[in-house]
Structures are given as structure tokens and as C-alpha cells.
Amino acid sequence: MVRYGYTLMCEQSGPRELVRYAQAAEEAGFDFEVMSDHYSPWLVSQGHSPYAWTLLGAVAQATSRVGLMTYVTCPTTRYHPAVVAQKAATVQLLSEGRFTLGLGSGESLNEHVVGEGWPNVAVRQAKLVEAIEIIRELQSGELVTYDGEYFRVDSARVWDVPDTPLEIGVAVSGEESIAAFAPLSEHMIAVEPDAALVEGWTAAHTGSSRIIGQIPISWDPDRQKAVERAHEQFRWFAGGWPVNSELPNPASFAAASRFVRPEDVAEQIACGPDLDELAESVRPFLDAGFTDVAIVQIGDEEQEQFLAEVAQPLLEKLRALGS
Template identity: 75%
Template structure:
């Protein structure tokens, strides 16, 4: 059965509000929570960007059963992979086994802030391979020394480490990334409902095609619920028009001003065509169908904007989940 998640969108809500939404999302019946991990919002109109790991620590304490996940963190530039390994182990213990470490090769928007530049895509992929190797070794609980092309680790050990380590999901975009990462992560993350990616992952991953579903295929889709459809479309346009740029663009732009410039000619009607908006729950639920048809096992929804977020998780999420599970 497909699992449905709720997105803690750090770019559009403050830290205390995110924890409150997480509690209400669990009560509404979502199967898991995913959190973005950004240093900046995509657009200044979103207006937030608290530290995801602090938020997730609070969420782990405030919730009981719901799964937790980063979607995604970049363990190569803002964070050294040894530090990510420690953070993930701690969060897995705090949540009593509910955390999945979702990782990717990052976006310029967030990673350039440490002043180390922005590598070419092939270098970012190679850096992520080394990072995953380091995280895996450290999650064994053993003393680790690692000397790679991009990273060094000197006599490091995770002292508070889960017995079975931390499950990892990795963002992929094509055959080369799947070939490089499939042996280093349990789960696949993708930003588009691409059936070919799922098929490729299943063909090369040790657990990819297992009937037990141990290897999750995790996607995410924005929706904009509002009792007023025009208000829903306007909010989606104001805060999510960057979404249509595609990952090749979104990964490389360095600032919210850059995203504003790149999306300045996107019209509200363009956004309405790509993001289901308004009060019709059947329409909102139907928008996830491409992910279902592509074979994704887990789909997280993003309710766009903070304006209707509390009402969404308190009143709308439960009936929407009923419709999603009936698809």
C-alpha cells in the first residue's frame, strides 16, 4: 500500500509552527513527515528558513509514531559527512527508530553560503558517493579513518549510534546516479514521477524489486488547498512559481533574487496547470496519480504557503488522505 506523507516546508513556516503542524499531521493520519533542509527560501515571499535538524529534533520529541525524514539534506558542503552521520544517528535515537536520512547532491542556493563555490554536477555526484561511504562506515559504530579525493575523516566514532545504523534515501535523476548510489542507500528519492527511474532502481538495487517493499521509492508533490480557488492559485504563483524551472535550473541558481528573476514571466495560469489548486479534494488527490502509476511507494504532499497551513492539517488533511488512499 502506498504511504502518504506531509512536508514540513521550512522555507514557508517558522520553527514553532512547523512542530505544531507535525503534531497535527500525525493526528490526521499521515504515514510520515519529510522536512526540507535549506539555508534560504526559494523566494523571499516565502520568508522563512529555520534549521531543519533542530526542528526535527523537536518533532521527534513531540510525536509518537509517524516516520521522519530529511527531504533532502546535502552532506557535502554546508555539512561535512561526519557531522551528518552524527546528527542522523542522534535523530534516529531520539525518534526511537523513525528517522530516514534523505540525502542529495544539493542546490547552489543553500551550499554556496559557506564560501566554497559551487562544483560541477559530476563533482557533486562524486562528493556524494564519498559522503555516503563515510556515513555508512560511521554508522557501524567503529573507529573510522577515511582519506578520499574530497573528504578526510581522522579517527572518528559515533558514540551514540543505533545498533542497525540509519536507513538512507538518496535523490537520483538518471541511470548514472542510480548506478553510483544504489549500493549505498536503501531507498530512492526522485523529484519527478519517472517510471523509468523506478524500473532502473528496481533492476540494480538489492532490495529494489522485492515484494516486501523494503526499498522505498519516495516522491513529493505540491498542492495549494484553499476554499477560494483564485486565492489558492495566487498563493501558488506567489510562493511556488520557481517549481516549474526544473532541477537543472533549480540546482544552480544562487539566491532567492535569482529565482525571482528566472520566474518573473511565469503566469498564475501556468502555475495552475502544474500545481493542483483550490477546494476540490478529488482534484488535489488526483494530482498524485502520476507518481502512483510510476511505481512510487511513498508520496509526500506539500501544502503551499503558511496562510492556510493550520486549517489544512487540522481540517482538510484527513478527508484528503481518504481520497488519496482510495485512488
């Protein structure tokens, strides 16, 4: 049975609102909740970017059933992996074992802010391998010293280690990243419904694994408003990962997406009141073999109505597809 999640989008909502949405999403019946971990929104029109880890602590206390996950954290530039190890252990304790640490090689948008530059993708992935090794070692609760090509850890120890082992999911995009990360993590994360990625991961990974994806939708009683909102806030989505990971700020995303039209966005993102259409947009992930799909409802003002009136019937339709 496919599990369906709700995305807590830090780029489009403030922190107090996100905690309320987390509670409402649990009540609506979502199986898990993922949270973005960015320093900046993609576009100025989104208007928010609170600190994800403070929010995760609050959400862990405001909910009791749903799984929680970062989607995703980059543990190589803005954060040192030793610090991520401590943060992740604490959230796992606060959530009583409901947390999965989702990791990725990052985007310039969020990582360049600390002034360390933005390396090429090969270096980013090599750094991520070392970061995962460090995080794994520190979850033991033992004293760790690590001397790698990119990171050093000097006599570090995570003192509060959860009884429920922390599981890690890693974002992959091709054969090289699968080969690098499948041996180091439990779960696969991908932003596109690529069956070849799933097949490659399954072949490379030993043991059971979740295959976790994410898809935006724009529900609104008025389809035109839904399209306009998706265009205003999510037209950056059209650039794809190879472009989006390199752009440094919202002005760059605005420039890169200036020729993207509302109708272009509507071709990529299901928009409007038709729940069958919204649910059907998830089918490519199911056909590709994903076990978990997190829904992004675009926009802040519509979240409460979406969660109160739409989420339950939409989940029923999604679960009918998954079965």
C-alpha cells in the same frame, strides 16, 4: 499500499509553527513527515528558513508514530559527512528508530553560503558517493579514518549509535546517479513521477526499497486565492531541477520565474477546494510505481485549517487511489 507523508516546509513557516504542524499531521493520519533542509527560501515571499536539524529533534519529541525524514540533506558542502553521520544517529535515537536520512547532491542556493564554490554535477555526485561511504562507516560506532579524493576523516567515532540501523534514501535523476547510489542506499528519492527511474532503480537495487516522491498542492476554499498563493510562493517550481540546482539566491529565482504566470502555475500544481482534483494530481506518482508520496501544502496561513479540516478526507481519497 502507498504511504502518504506531510512536508514540513522550512521555507514557508517558522520553527514553532512547524512543530505544531508536525503534531497535527500525525493526528490527521499521515504515515510519515519529511523536512526540507535549506539555508534560504527560494523566494523572498516565502520568508523563512530555520535550521532543520534542531527542528527534527523537537519534532521527534513532539510526535510518537510518524516516520521522519530529511528531504533532502546535502552532506558535501555546508555540512561535512562526519557531522551529518553524528546528527543522523542522534535523531534516530531521539525518534526511537523512526528516522530515514534523505540525501542529495544539493543546490547552489543553500551550499554556496560557506564560500566553497559550487562544483559541476559530476563532482557533486562523486562527493556524495564518498559522503555516503563515510556516513555508513561511522554508523558502526567504530573508529573511522577515511582518505578520499574529496573528504578526509581523522580518527572519528560516533559514540551514540542507535540500535535500529539508520536507513538512507538518495535523490536520483538518471541512469548515472542510479548506478552510483543504488548500491549505497536503501531507498530512492525523486521529484518527478518518472517510471523509467523507478524501473532503473528496481533493476539496480537489491532488496526491498521505498520509492519516495513529493508533490505540491494549494488547497483553499477559494480557488483563485489558491492559485495566487501558489504563484506567489511556488512559481520557482516551474524551472525544474537542472535550473533550480544552479541558482544561488532568491533574487535569482525571482528573475528566473518572472515570466511565469498564475495560469502556468495552475497547470503544474493542483489548486482550490476540490479534494478529488487534489488527490488525482498524485496519480502520476502511483502510475510510475512510487511507494511513498509526501504532500506539500503551499503557504503558512492555511496550514492549520488544512490539517484540521482537509487532511483526513484528502488522505481517504488518496488511499482509495492507491488501493
